[in-house]
Amino acid sequence: MVSLVKDFPRVHLGHTPTPLELMKNISAEFATNVWIKRDDCTGLAFGGNKTRQLDFYIGQAIHQGADTLLTTGAVQSNHVRTTVAAARKLGLEVEVQLEHRVDREQPEYHRSGNPYLVRLMGAHINYYPVGEDEDGADKALEVRAAELAKQGRKPFVIPLSNAHTPYGAMGYVEGAEELLAQLNAMNIDPVRFIVPTGSASTHSGFLLGMRASGCDIPVHGVCVRRDGVSQQQRVGNKLKSVIDAIGCDISIPDDDIICDDSQLAPGYGLPNDDTIAAIKHMARSEGILLDPTYSGKTFAVLLDMLHRGDFGADDHVVFLHTGGAVSLFGYPELVEDGH
Ligand SMILES: *Cc1c(COP(=O)(O)O)cnc(C)c1O
Numbered sequence: 001m002v003s004l005v006k007d008f009p010r011v012h013l014g015h016t017p018t019p020l021e022l023m024k025n026i027s028a029e030f031a032t033n034v035w036i037k038r039d040d041c042t043g044l045a046f047g048g049n050k051t052r053q054l055d056f057y058i059g060q061a062i063h064q065g066a067d068t069l070l071t072t073g074a075v076q077s078n079h080v081r082t083t084v085a086a087a088r089k090l091g092l093e094v095e096v097q098l099e100h101r102v103d104r105e106q107p108e109y110h111r112s113g114n115p116y117l118v119r120l121m122g123a124h125i126n127y128y129p130v131g132e133d134e135d136g137a138d139k140a141l142e143v144r145a146a147e148l149a150k151q152g153r154k155p156f157v158i159p160l161s162n163a164h165t166p167y168g169a170m171g172y173v174e175g176a177e178e179l180l181a182q183l184n185a186m187n188i189d190p191v192r193f194i195v196p197t198g199s200a201s202t203h204s205g206f207l208l209g210m211r212a213s214g215c216d217i218p219v220h221g222v223c224v225r226r227d228g229v230s231q232q233q234r235v236g237n238k239l240k241s242v243i244d245a246i247g248c249d250i251s252i253p254d255d256d257i258i259c260d261d262s263q264l265a266p267g268y269g270l271p272n273d274d275t276i277a278a279i280k281h282m283a284r285s286e287g288i289l290l291d292p293t294y295s296g297k298t299f300a301v302l303l304d305m306l307h308r309g310d311f312g313a314d315d316h317v318v319f320l321h322t323g324g325a326v327s328l329f330g331y332p333e334l335v336e337d338g339h
Contacts, residue, residue, distance in 0.1 A: 003177055004212050004246060005170040010059035013086050014051035015043035020182045020318070025285045032311040034302075035190070036288065037179055040295070040323035045085030045117065048078045048323025049202050052175050053168030054086045057158045060167055061092070066156035068093040070145055072128065072137045073160065074101040074269060076293070076327040081114040083158060084123040093153070095124040097141060101131035102269035106332070113329035134161035160199055162237055169205035169242040176209025179318070190217055190316040196298040197221035197231055197259055202322060204238040207257065212250055222298040223261035225268045231259040262304070263297040275300045276334055291324030292331050298322075 019038045027034045042051035061069060069087050073080040073096070080096045087094035096118060102109070118125065126144065128137050138159040145155035183190065193210070197203035203221045210219060223231045235257045243250060265272055271279070271292035278300035279290045290296040302319055311317055328334065 001177065001181065001213070003174055004209065004248060005056070005173045008056055008059060008167070008170055009063035010055045010170075011062065011086075011090065013042075013044050013055055013058070013089065014047065015041065016052070017178045017182065018042060020179065020186075023286050023288075026282075026306075029285065030306040030311070031313050032306070033316040034306070035188075035316060035318045037318055037320045039175065040289075040321045040325065042323070044082055044089070045121070046081070046323065046326050048082060049172070050079045050082035050323075051086075052171030053079075053201050054082060054158075054171070056167040056170040058086055058090065058092075061156035061158075062090075064154075064156060066092070066154045068095065068148055068153045068155045069158060070095050070097070070141045070148075070155055071158040071160075072097040072099060072141055074099055074131075075110055076102070076114045076269065076330045078114060078324050078326065079160075081117050081326065084118050084121045087123075088121050095126065095144065095148075097126045097128045097137065097144075099128045099131055099137055104269070104330075106330070108332050109330040113327045116329070117326065135163070137161070138163070162200070162234055165245050166201055166204065166238050166242045167245075168199070168201035169208070169238060170246070172202050172205025173209035173212070173242070173246075176206045177213060180210065180213050180215055183318075188316050190318045191311065192317050193217060193219045193320065194298055194302045194317065195219060195221055195320040196224050196294045196322055197235060198224045198294060200231070200235045200238045202320075204235050204242055206320070207235070207252060208239060208242060208250070211252055211256070212248060218258060220301070221257070221259045222301045223259050223264045224294050224297055225264075226261075227264065228259040228261040231261070232257050235259065260301055263300045269293045271296055271331070271334075274304070278303045279334065288321070289325035289328065290321070291327045292334070293327060294324050295322055
C-alpha cells in the first residue's frame, strides 16, 4: 500500500515498524484480547510517539536548509528530549524552551527523567515562566529564532500550538498505516483503538490514517490536557489542516472524534489515583512501563472498560503505547506511598 504521506520530506529517526504484541496476562485476566502497539520502542533515546512526528518536522527543517532546531515543552516533556536526541543524531544544533506547565515542587521533577537527559545530551535550555500559554510559548521561540538568524544561523521552529502546519500528524498517518498492515497480516479485526490526545498530532494523524485506508474502527482518544469538548475542536482543526496540507479528498465528521476526559483530573501532568493504579497494574502484570501524564491515563481508561466488561472473549482491542516512562523518575512518590 502506498502511504498517504509519501511525498513529504522526512528523515528516518526510529526503529519501525514497532512491535504489535498481545498482552497475555491482562488478556487472560479480563477474558478478552488486549493488544499493545509498542511505540514506546521507537528507539531514539527511549523512544515514544515524538519520534514518528519528528521524522516529518525535521524532514521539513532539512528541506528548508535549517541548521538549528528550536522547540518548547513542559519540564518533563518527552517531545523536548526526543527533539534533542534527533538533533544530536543528525548533527544539528538545538535549543529548547522549558515551560512552567505543571505545579510540582519535587526536586526530582525538575532534575531527573527528561530534563536530566536533555542536559546529558547538552542542549541549550531557555526557561519560559508561564504554563498555559501555547501561543506565547511559540512566539518566544520565534523571537529567539530571529535572534539566531541575525547571527547567521538557520533556525527551524517546531511549534506546539495549533496555528501551524501539523507535520507531526503525518508521522501518525504513517503509524496508522503501519498498524493496519500488521493487523491485516495477522487477520485481526479490533473493535476499538485507544490512543492519547494531547497536542492532537497523534490522534488526528492516526484517525486520518485509519479512515483514509478505509478502516472505520472507533479511535478512542483519551484527553491529557484539555476537557473533551475543547479537545474535540482541537483535533477537528488539526485534522482539517493536515488534510489540507496533504491535499486528500476526505472529510471526517465531528462525531467520529472521540475525546474522553474521564482521567484528565486533576490536570495535565498530575496523575489521579486511578491513573497511578493503572500504571502499577501494567507494570505488575506485564512488566511494561507507562507514564503519569499520557500513557498511564490512556491505559486507565482502557482498564475501566475492561473492568466494566466492555469486550467479549472474541473481541480484540489495541492500546497505542506512546512512551513517556522516562518521566516516572520525576514522580518518586508513586512508590513512596508504601504500595
Ligand atoms: C506527547 C505525548 C503524547 C501526546 O501526543 P500528542 O501527539 O501531543 O497528542 C502521548 N504520550 C506521550 C508519552 C507523549 O510524550
